[in-house]
Amino acid sequence: MVAGILFIVSAPxxxxxxxLVKALLARDPGLSLSVxxxxxxxxxxEQEGIHYHFLDQPRFRQAVDAGxxxxxxxxxxxxxxxxxxxxxxxxxAGRDLILEIDWQGARQVRExxxxxxxxxxxxxxxxxxxxxxxxxxxxxxxxxxRRMTQARDEMAHYAEYDYLVVNDRFDMALDALAAITTxxxxxxxxxxxxxxxxx
Numbered sequence: 035m036v037a038g039i040l041f042i043v044s045a046p047x048x049x050x051x052x053x054l055v056k057a058l059l060a061r062d063p064g065l066s067l068s069v070x071x072x073x074x075x076x077x078x079x080e081q082e083g084i085h086y087h088f089l090d091q092p093r094f095r096q097a098v099d100a101g102x103x104x105x106x107x108x109x110x111x112x113x114x115x116x117x118x119x120x121x122x123x124x125x126x127a128g129r130d131l132i133l134e135i136d137w138q139g140a141r142q143v144r145e146x147x148x149x150x151x152x153x154x155x156x157x158x159x160x161x162x163x164x165x166x167x168x169x170x171x172x173x174x175x176x177x178x179x180r181r182m183t184q185a186r187d188e189m190a191h192y193a194e195y196d197y198l199v200v201n202d203r204f205d206m207a208l209d210a211l212a213a214i215t216t217x218x219x220x221x222x223x224x225x226x227x228x229x230x231x232x233x
Contacts, residue, residue, distance in 0.1 A: 036227050038125040039218055040147050041132045042140045045155035046185030048167040050201040055134055058211050066124055068133045074112035105142035137191040151218050154195040158202035
């Protein structure tokens with residue numbers, strides 16, 4: 035069996051990464067989303083094991099010390115991490131997997147999975163990014179200012195990624211993500227085992 039492809043998707047807050055990934059998963063039944071662990075509190079409508087594995091700080095730090103995480107990072111005072119066993123189990127079963135993580139996590143993952151395909155989602159402009167963040171109506175001016183500073187820091191790491199997708203028009207950005215997943219599946223080394231009889 036050919037192992038699944040690991041896709042890394044990163045973006046600054048407000049670029050639309052989560053909405054794009056959700057739409058891509060709905061379109062492509064061959065993709066799964068890795069469920070991360072976090073220490074942040076559960077939001078309305080979220081479910082344990084579907085949106086995140088919710089851990090308290092001591093349990094999370096225990097998992098870090100045990101080397102359970104493929105990557106982990108602190109974002110706005112909360113800890114996030116991806117369990118390595120979850121990723122390996124999925125890929126070994128031949129399923130393609132998406133990791134929604136920041137550039138720090140992406141860097142850690144590429145060290146252990148150099149073949150991972152990384153995609154960075156960008157807003158069409160800094161002004162549009164701020165407009166989207168304000169449009170949420172959930173954050174104070176102080177939080178938005180902090181997110182904008184962090185967004186600029188994150189965007190400085192764009193050159194570490196294989197692909198860049200600008201989310202100007204949602205449908206076009208979604209098509210671009212789908213094109214990347216299709217192209218990666220059609221690579222020679224992935225197709226050859228399936229087409230061995232033909233050759």
